[in-house]
Amino acid sequence: MPNPRYDLAVIGSGPGGYVAAIRASQLKMRVVVIERDLPGGVCLNWGCIPSKSLLNSAETMEAIRGAEQEHGIGVGEVRVDFKRVIARSRAAAATLSKGVSFLLRKNKIDYIEALGAIAGPHTVALTPVAGKPAPRAEAIEAERILIATGSGERLFPGMSVGDGVMTSREALLYDRVPASVIIIGAGAIGLEFGYFYQAFGSKITVVELEKQMLPGFDEEVAEELRKAFVKRGATIMLGHGYKSMARKNNEWTVTLDAAGAAKTIAAEAVLVAVGRAPISRELGLDRVGIEVERGGYIKIDDSFRTTCPSIYAIGDVARMPLLAHKASAEGIAAVEIMAGVREPGFDLLAVPGCIYCEPEVATVGLSETQAKARGIEVKVGKIPFRANGKAVAVNQTEGFVKIVASKQYGEVIGCQIIGHRATDLISEVVLGKTLETTTAELGHSIHPHPTLSEAIMEAALAAEGEAINY
Amino acid sequence: MSSEIVMPKLSDTMEEGKIIRWLKHPGDQIHHGDALAEVETDKADMVMESFEEGILAEIRLKEGESAHVGATIAVLRAAGEGVASSAPGPAAEAGAVKVEAPKVTAVRSPERVTPLRGAKRRRGSNGSEAEESPAEPSSVAARGSAEVADANLAEVDEEAGGFPVSRDFHPALSGHPSAAPTAIAAPPERAIAVTTPHESHLPLPPDPAKVRSSPLARRAAEEAGIDLSQIRGTGPDGRVTKRDLDNFIREQQLFRFRRLVAPREGLPGTREELSKMRKTIALRMAQSKREIPHFYVTIEVDMEEVVKLKKSLEVTELFEENVTYNDIIIKATALALSRYTRMNASYQDDGFVIYPNINIGMAVAVEDGLIVPVIHECERKTLPEISRASHQLVAKAARGGFSGDDLSGATFTISNMGMLGVEHFAAVIVPPQAAILAVSAVKEKPVVRNGQLAVGKTMMITVACDHRIIDGVIGARFVNEIKRFLENPASLLV
Numbered sequence: 031m032p033n034p035r036y037d038l039a040v041i042g043s044g045p046g047g048y049v050a051a052i053r054a055s056q057l058k059m060r061v062v063v064i065e066r067d068l069p070g071g072v073c074l075n076w077g078c079i080p081s082k083s084l085l086n087s088a089e090t091m092e093a094i095r096g097a098e099q100e101h102g103i104g105v106g107e108v109r110v111d112f113k114r115v116i117a118r119s120r121a122a123a124a125t126l127s128k129g130v131s132f133l134l135r136k137n138k139i140d141y142i143e144a145l146g147a148i149a150g151p152h153t154v155a156l157t158p159v160a161g162k163p164a165p166r167a168e169a170i171e172a173e174r175i176l177i178a179t180g181s182g183e184r185l186f187p188g189m190s191v192g193d194g195v196m197t198s199r200e201a202l203l204y205d206r207v208p209a210s211v212i213i214i215g216a217g218a219i220g221l222e223f224g225y226f227y228q229a230f231g232s233k234i235t236v237v238e239l240e241k242q243m244l245p246g247f248d249e250e251v252a253e254e255l256r257k258a259f260v261k262r263g264a265t266i267m268l269g270h271g272y273k274s275m276a277r278k279n280n281e282w283t284v285t286l287d288a289a290g291a292a293k294t295i296a297a298e299a300v301l302v303a304v305g306r307a308p309i310s311r312e313l314g315l316d317r318v319g320i321e322v323e324r325g326g327y328i329k330i331d332d333s334f335r336t337t338c339p340s341i342y343a344i345g346d347v348a349r350m351p352l353l354a355h356k357a358s359a360e361g362i363a364a365v366e367i368m369a370g371v372r373e374p375g376f377d378l379l380a381v382p383g384c385i386y387c388e389p390e391v392a393t394v395g396l397s398e399t400q401a402k403a404r405g406i407e408v409k410v411g412k413i414p415f416r417a418n419g420k421a422v423a424v425n426q427t428e429g430f431v432k433i434v435a436s437k438q439y440g441e442v443i444g445c446q447i448i449g450h451r452a453t454d455l456i457s458e459v460v461l462g463k464t465l466e467t468t469t470a471e472l473g474h475s476i477h478p479h480p481t482l483s484e485a486i487m488e489a490a491l492a493a494e495g496e497a498i499n500y
Numbered sequence: 501m502s503s504e505i506v507m508p509k510l511s512d513t514m515e516e517g518k519i520i521r522w523l524k525h526p527g528d529q530i531h532h533g534d535a536l537a538e539v540e541t542d543k544a545d546m547v548m549e550s551f552e553e554g555i556l557a558e559i560r561l562k563e564g565e566s567a568h569v570g571a572t573i574a575v576l577r578a579a580g581e582g583v584a585s586s587a588p589g590p591a592a593e594a595g596a597v598k599v600e601a602p603k604v605t606a607v608r609s610p611e612r613v614t615p616l617r618g619a620k621r622r623r624g625s626n627g628s629e630a631e632e633s634p635a636e637p638s639s640v641a642a643r644g645s646a647e648v649a650d651a652n653l654a655e656v657d658e659e660a661g662g663f664p665v666s667r668d669f670h671p672a673l674s675g676h677p678s679a680a681p682t683a684i685a686a687p688p689e690r691a692i693a694v695t696t697p698h699e700s701h702l703p704l705p706p707d708p709a710k711v712r713s714s715p716l717a718r719r720a721a722e723e724a725g726i727d728l729s730q731i732r733g734t735g736p737d738g739r740v741t742k743r744d745l746d747n748f749i750r751e752q753q754l755f756r757f758r759r760l761v762a763p764r765e766g767l768p769g770t771r772e773e774l775s776k777m778r779k780t781i782a783l784r785m786a787q788s789k790r791e792i793p794h795f796y797v798t799i800e801v802d803m804e805e806v807v808k809l810k811k812s813l814e815v816t817e818l819f820e821e822n823v824t825y826n827d828i829i830i831k832a833t834a835l836a837l838s839r840y841t842r843m844n845a846s847y848q849d850d851g852f853v854i855y856p857n858i859n860i861g862m863a864v865a866v867e868d869g870l871i872v873p874v875i876h877e878c879e880r881k882t883l884p885e886i887s888r889a890s891h892q893l894v895a896k897a898a899r900g901g902f903s904g905d906d907l908s909g910a911t912f913t914i915s916n917m918g919m920l921g922v923e924h925f926a927a928v929i930v931p932p933q934a935a936i937l938a939v940s941a942v943k944e945k946p947v948v949r950n951g952q953l954a955v956g957k958t959m960m961i962t963v964a965c966d967h968r969i970i971d972g973v974i975g976a977r978f979v980n981e982i983k984r985f986l987e988n989p990a991s992l993l994v
Binding site (some may be wrong): 439441465466470 | 714715716717719720723734741742
């Protein structure tokens with residue numbers, strides 16, 4: 031069989047790569063996907079999906095624990111088979127990974143298990159992966175190449191995982207509840223695992239170098255979340271940098287730096303959640319002159335094109351924010367731009383960001399501070415969930431909705447939600463933002479009563495000084 | 501209902517306009533697009549057109565008077581006004597179908613008026629269809645009774661006590677597919693009354709409600725008084741977004757400008773479009789002369805010593821490059837600027853900014869235009885350094901290798917036409933700078949030295965100053981200072 035030349039070769043089958051591949055196939059391209067691990071990438075196998083399964087178990091645990099006091103429903107002794115909690119999350123990941131394989135097949139996309147690297151402007155070299163059958167060819171040829179290799183966990187220099195030291199990947203397989211956990215990094219991943227372990231009874235300490243949790247997020251949201259964690263018994267150490275760690279008496283001792291003063295804390299396990307790094311090394315980028323920016327991100331233009339014109343990059347490997355849905359949207363955009371059915375450009379401000387601890391955090395667009403820093407005159411509407419009937423009824427009154435609108439037209443510039451089901455609520459505002467909605471449409475659309483979504487309507491009205499219930 | 505006609509913004513820089521002549525008078529019927537008045541703007545005399553329909557009720561700005569953009573200059577009354585407000589509402593039979601189709605524009609009114617609260621709320625709940633339409637989709641009953649071509653029946657509802665009396669048969673509620681203002685939607689039981697042959701062949705005006713557009717674009721268009729149907733949308737399925745609107749406004753401003761510079765109709769001549777550079781020059785020079793009250797101070801400089809200095813520098817070959825008159829003038833000007841700091845400044849809204857650095861731009865002619873390369877921080881540069889910087893810029897001008905910095909950040913400009921042999925000229929200040937120096941040719945002239953007539957080499961320099969921050973005395977002292985340095989050029993070598 032002669033070596034077929036594909037229209038598009040996608041390196042990586044995560045939410046960016048596999049979605050781009052399917053869209054390309056819909057646009058009549060001959061597509062091949064090269065994956066070194068499992069179909070679905072980190073998101074499905076080692077990130078979003080299994081962690082949400084764990085968080086769901088945590089939420090259930092929290093509900094059962096609080097049932098007696100909250101509802102007067104006594105449940106007696108609560109027993110946890112933590113191995114099954116982990117197994118359940120693996121099953122969810124496996125189901126979805128199989129689903130991706132099915133979708134690729136259904137769309138007649140070739141799938142190669144190998145480590146792909148750039149060998150030329152139109153060539154991807156294939157290296158066998160240990161434990162998997164060697165690919166039939168050493169390289170494939172394609173008109174265009176899309177790099178969607180994503181990102182990997184980051185560790186401090188000299189640090190290695192094992193023996194209770196984990197990144198999110200190890201934590202997903204760690205099948206017993208540690209008595210105490212130190213979490214380094216108060217970003218999305220750290221806080222989600224923090225909430226998870228806390229719900230199952232671990233004593234958690236969250237360490238963050240910055241002065242607020244969720245650095246870069248709206249300050250009020252961060253503070254509200256800090257309070258929620260403290261209320262649940264967590265220790266939050268802001269403004270503390272990691273210095274070193276050592277194993278002592280079956281415990282990990284972590285030395286921290288607080289403005290020059292050293293401080294030591296100890297715990298059974300340590301979760302390192304200090305961000306993720308793009309996987310752009312060892313891809314052979316310099317062979318075709320692809321430039322890489324600070325932090326290892328591949329440099330792309332408005333059309334997702336790298337500095338080698340036949341090669342494109344999307345998702346975590348190209349730029350922040352490192353989010354699955356951003357990668358998917360970029361994958362679709364990149365392929366549509368290649369096919370000439372879409373104008374170049376991508377609005378990063380329309381990408382929502384979600385954190386699935388309790389209370390949940392969901393944001394889109396600019397915060398009040400960010401808008402002001404850009405010189406945009408804004409009006410802000412803020413509604414706490416304690417002013418929302420449904421939130422009071424189900425006793426989920428933590429948090430608030432904040433809508434940032436332009437002073438001139440009431441254009442929705444951003445929205446920050448912290449509270450129960452915030453991640454489900456944000457989509458309304460994302461749609462609104464995509465459609466260039468103003469506070470008038472959000473505030474005057476009739477929202478069903480009683481729902482948490484009414485808080486969005488009220489926040490839009492509040493921005494105009496017309497809130498009814500607050 | 502009545503609506504106000506405001507002084508329109510007829511050019512991108514227009515701030516106020518003067519009525520030369522009203523072309524319509526109170527009582528006249530006004531149609532969309534009718535010429536209302538001749539208006540004198542900063543750029544030209546222009547005809548102001550109506551964006552609306554109705555009867556001219558009142559003229560508030562008399563001929564010969566001026567008003568700021570946005571000020572009310574006349575009031576337009578809808579035809580049949582007064583009848584509408586006393587409409588009996590649903591009691592009226594729908595048989596009296598209105599005949600005249602109102603012309604519809606996408607804008608409610610050209611002026612910046614926040615819609616009534618009530619109207620705004622309905623917008624939200626009726627959805628975008630109703631929002632854009634200046635004619636609030638209304639029932640046959642209300643229209644029939646009003647029996648007018650009033651393009652906005654929203655008012656009827658307002659005046660009927662806030663309750664939408666006519667809403668019983670709202671097209672949207674009755675399930676009628678069309679909410680177009682002129683395609684009168686009939687409640688099912690009155691279908692016969694409406695679908696008269698007379699009605700059915702009425703030409704439909706373009707319905708702005710059907711323009712796919714974002715709420716933000718609609719709101720911004722409304723404020724800017726722009727008909728969205730003129731705009732090509734680039735969103736999904738041609739949806740007009742805010743960016744499309746912004747692009748349209750920008751193009752429109754350029755178009756207006758092109759129209760202003762076009763030769764008068766009727767006179768023979770071929771029209772040429774301005775190049776991008778030409779446009780920029782045109783815009784900025786016009787802005788300068790419009791906004792900056794210029795005054796000019798001229799002085800004659802004895803260049804004998806400079807000529808000698810230049811020669812001696814050439815002979816000794818002390819510097820890498822030959823020092824030009826221009827370099828020497830830049831150095832002298834920089835020294836004078838460091839003493840008269842207001843000349844190195846910028847007027848800004850009731851204040852002015854004095855720049856710490858002296859960045860001198862030199863106007864250089866290029867093909868149909870000019871560029872102004874800048875020598876930065878002249879206050880720190882010695883004459884040879886200025887000379888080197890200037891040579892580098894000249895070399896770049898020849899090769900076309902300017903970087904952004906080379907052409908921006910000037911705080912003062914020198915225009916030198918010495919090589920063209922001119923006797924004397926004055927230059928236009930480059931906004932936002934406060935002054936510009938025009939340098940003429942060095943010429944042999946009779947001069948008086950120590951009471952004796954002699955043949956000397958002299959040069960005229962003229963500074964143009966922004967009178968808002970510089971007075972004559974300063975301008976005069978400034979040119980005198982340059983003269984002093986040039987006539988004693990040893991000081992320039994220190």
